[in-house]
Amino acid sequence: MLRLDGALLVRRSFSEGGKHPCTTDHSAVSLRSFESGITRSESEHTAQDNLPHSIFHFSPISAMCIMRIMKLQAVIQTLENIAPPSLAEEWDNVGLLINPLRPRNVKKILLTIDLTEAVADEAIEAKTDLIMAYHPILFRPASRLNADNAYDRAVMKLVQKNIAVYSPHTALDAVIGGVNDWLADSVGDGEVSVLQPIQNSDAGQGRLVELKRQVKLKTLTQRIKKHLGLESLRIAEAADDKPIKTVALCAGAGTDAFNGIQADCYLTGEMSHHNVLAATLNGSHVILCEHTNTERGYLPVFRKIVVKALGNGIEITVSKKDTDPIQIN
Numbered sequence: 001m002l003r004l005d006g007a008l009l010v011r012r013s014f015s016e017g018g019k020h021p022c023t024t025d026h027s028a029v030s031l032r033s034f035e036s037g038i039t040r041s042e043s044e045h046t047a048q049d050n051l052p053h054s055i056f057h058f059s060p061i062s063a064m065c066i067m068r069i070m071k072l073q074a075v076i077q078t079l080e081n082i083a084p085p086s087l088a089e090e091w092d093n094v095g096l097l098i099n100p101l102r103p104r105n106v107k108k109i110l111l112t113i114d115l116t117e118a119v120a121d122e123a124i125e126a127k128t129d130l131i132m133a134y135h136p137i138l139f140r141p142a143s144r145l146n147a148d149n150a151y152d153r154a155v156m157k158l159v160q161k162n163i164a165v166y167s168p169h170t171a172l173d174a175v176i177g178g179v180n181d182w183l184a185d186s187v188g189d190g191e192v193s194v195l196q197p198i199q200n201s202d203a204g205q206g207r208l209v210e211l212k213r214q215v216k217l218k219t220l221t222q223r224i225k226k227h228l229g230l231e232s233l234r235i236a237e238a239a240d241d242k243p244i245k246t247v248a249l250c251a252g253a254g255t256d257a258f259n260g261i262q263a264d265c266y267l268t269g270e271m272s273h274h275n276v277l278a279a280t281l282n283g284s285h286v287i288l289c290e291h292t293n294t295e296r297g298y299l300p301v302f303r304k305i306v307v308k309a310l311g312n313g314i315e316i317t318v319s320k321k322d323t324d325p326i327q328i329n
Helices: 031-036 072-082 117-125 150-160 169-174 179-184 217-228 273-281 296-310
Strands: 002-004 007-009 024-026 095-098 108-112 130-133 164-167 190-197 204-215 234-236 244-253 265-270 285-288 315-318
Touching: 072 130, 072 164, 072 296, 095 150, 108 117, 108 296, 117 130, 117 150, 169 179, 169 204, 169 244, 179 204, 179 244, 179 296, 190 244, 204 217, 217 244, 217 265, 217 285, 234 273, 273 285, 296 315
Parallel strands: 108 130, 108 315, 130 164, 244 265, 265 285
Antiparallel strands: 002 007, 024 190, 095 164, 190 204, 204 244, 234 285
């Protein structure tokens, strides 16, 4: 139990009945239902108004705790408490990636999946103080910054304008109530467990959903499209069109998370041709949504979580320029 700038942070425990400590009943409990005591039915969930089934429960913040301006480090500490960097994959580059030269107070935060030059320009125009970029714009060591390169230009502009950049990436995937649990909400009611648990933690990469009622592939794809707000998906059907009881899923590129996991269906953003082929030959369906389509819909959810933690005094917005680079016509 942690206290973050007046917000009470509580992690739910799932260690009951001898089940895996990451296992819980996937019954669409949300932050809103914690507050109201009402659980919404599956039909009431949408891509823009869908809170994860288990997430940090923030108690109401008193007026005295609402801060209209916060120090950058206080905001970063709050973000790190929401999705601890220790949960990130070893290969990942999470945390405060651009720490401005001049001391920074935070009044405006912009949320985005990809920090492109268009998003950087959007942040500059809006006089943003901090960008929370899910994907780290700085990933591999750079030996030079070149103004002819769009990514380099974005970094140079942000440094020049004294804008901070923070990335949670796979820490936000792993944490209970994070991106993967939001994605798990798309497949229907069932028991949820973590595919690749992190030692001494209830978190981990990927989720396995054992549905309460088995469904046909067509029904499952309709649910996913509604939840993600998509008109089309890429689908690889197994030769045997058996009903689906178990769904292994992972936001982004899920192949590594699926290692050693057998399920009736795999749901992720992208997989290689040979991995898709192997899955179907082994009797599993594969549903691909494109990489960031399995992540971007979580931003409005994350915004509500951060507002709950920081208070209403800080302006937090979701980027309008951030889109998946792949469009299907």
